[in-house]
Amino acid sequence: MRNILLIAQREYKEQVRGRTFLITTILLPAVFIGVFYLSFLSSKHSGTDKHIAVACSDPALASAIRTEILSDADAHSTVDLFAPEMPGMLMDSDRARLVSEVNNKSIDGFFWVDVPATGPIQATYEAQTAGDFVTSERLQSALNHALLRGRLVEHGISASAADALLQTVKVDTRQIKNGKEVTSNAISSFYSAYIMALLLTMTTMIYGLNVGRSVIQEKTSRIFEVMLATVKAGDMLTGKLIGIGAVGLTQIFIWIAAGAIFASSALGAQYLTGNLKIHISLLQIVLFAVYFLLGYTLNSALFAGLGATLETEQELQQYSPLAALPVWLSFSMILLISTNPNSIWVVAASLFPPCTPIVMFLRMGSQMPPLWQIGASIVLMLLAIAAVLWFSTRLYRIGILMYGKRATLPEMMRWLRYS
Amino acid sequence: MPVVELSAVTKAYQDKVAVNQLSFRIEPGQMFGLLGPNGSGKTSSIRMMIGITAPDSGSITLFDQPFSRSSLTRVGYLPEERGLYKKMKVLDQLIFMGSLRGLSADEAQKRAIAWAKKLDIAHAILKKTDELSKGMQQKIQFISALIHEPELIIMDEPFSGLDPVNATLLQDTLLEQKAQGKTILFSTHRMDQVEKLCDSIALIHQGNLVLSGRVREIKSRYKRDRVIVEFQGDDSFLRSPEIAQAKNYSGHVEIQLKDDGDAQKLLAEAASKATIFRFELMEPSLEEIFIQTVGGKVDA
Structure with a gap:
């Protein structure tokens, strides 16, 4: 356990001190706010003049x-x-x-x-x-x-x-939560959940790929041989996942804290009104952290195994659509999710582990999913993580010592059999 | 009580047998040479000794106990494939490695600084690894293997890529460690280095043990049939029936005697025809013994 923590600490310190962390912490939300504001402006100005x-x-x-x-x-x-x-x-x-x-x-x-x-x-x-x-x-x-x-x-x-x-009537939206009527703004609720889903997507993808990249860097720098003479491969992988995951959580904490400070400031009160009003509950914040950890672990376990079979970061880039696939799938259902969040297709997508974090948050924009579905999605994600980890640790254990060329599929199958 | 003992260890990868029924033991305080050409199974054997891979059959003991990972804090390992975190500062790297081997961060820092001074890289200790030369990186790797004062030091090709000054510095450091009672396993394909440094050797070829034992004993088993002569004058003695082969480099001759060749007869003949400055009956080098033993079938 001591070694796992030492490895996690090293990963955490190295990444947090790095320039990339500073840039993504500032740049990512700035890009998001920019994109969001642009889409808001464009929707306001579409078909005008x-x-x-x-x-x-x-x-x-x-x-x-x-x-x-x-x-x-x-x-x-x-x-x-x-x-x-x-x-x-x-x-x-x-x-x-x-x-x-x-x-x-x-x-x-x-x-x-x-x-x-x-x-x-x-x-x-x-x-x-x-x-x-x-x-x-x-x-x-x-x-x-x-x-x-x-x-x-x-x-x-x-x-x-x-x-x-012929006078038109403006329709206000009210949501019924636990049998009580509450005033809600459909657009702002949707945008809040949409931004959280996007942030979740970006962070789980970025940090998952980060783990893969880190494995490849250690493989090319040949550090594994020294490390394995002291630490078990499984402990190395666990330490790495914990360390990089903690970096992601730190970044999210910084964003939430910065968001909360802005929202409570006079400037925030001036801008965050009407359709821009932030509708995020404490439960959503807790679930954001939970789904980040689950989504990140699933992605990073996948990319750690994959990284161990590859030789260069360029090769890893070729596999990044693997992480993007559930994102495309989830966002292609966005209309159905926002208008009919309890339909069978939406529920099924939200219980499908690779799509769970995104679809769940998009559903929350319209209606908080039932607790049993949230619980079931977490259990299913944990099972998926266990399955991916099973494969990945086996590929990792052997792959990190194989230098020279990218592993072929038959080779990977053999590695799975060996370990 | 052997520090390391391998008994009939075998390891195969797919259809290639990397190590076949390998057995040897390393006694405490020895400098032991694991020899063989590239691809002979040296690194595979070492990897099994320290638990990076597991043998398919046979057994390995470390410190007279069946292999267990807890023993690894008593082992220092310098792999052939050098590995350091490139973007990490040297001192942080050494503290991290020391901590993994059970040292407190303070103790690891104290030792890292002392070693850096000893190996003349104190000025580089706050730099990132990728800002340093290869030779300096090798010294850091060396410190990383020794920082926790291991009882067993395993060095896979430790001097490869080093200039003669640094090679001598690290060689002297290893000899110091030996003088302190540490056991050293030294793997290399450079047999001349082993001859100078090692007490005992295991010579492997294509995964099989070819020779093992104390260097002196092994060498004494092979007869002295090589002669170096330095002379001036008539060189007709080089056509003596005692000689199988002679290479004459302007007065410096390397002679291979026939199986039944008599060095004393050759000396008498040479002395009668030329002025002899040097006549030395050489013992075979480990390299020659190796080539003799495997019949010249060396891959690298």
């Missing part, structure tokens, strides 16, 4: 659509009413003129609404950008509102009464 022409065979409807579009002040839209060559009728030459204007970039796009004498209304939005679904949604809503308002007036309802009928 558009210059659109409305072409409609019914001038009254065209005007009503324009009014509807301009009523969304946040969109900062500029809307022109297009005058067709033949009033009350849209022709191919009109479309050609509009296409030319889009092409000249004098407008961003045009909203073509053809109202035939009989049959349904045909509406098209044509623009320079193909994927502008925000503007498309906004135009569709404006058209439907304008049509509905027109029809209500046609049926004898006064314009002011129609406006009152």
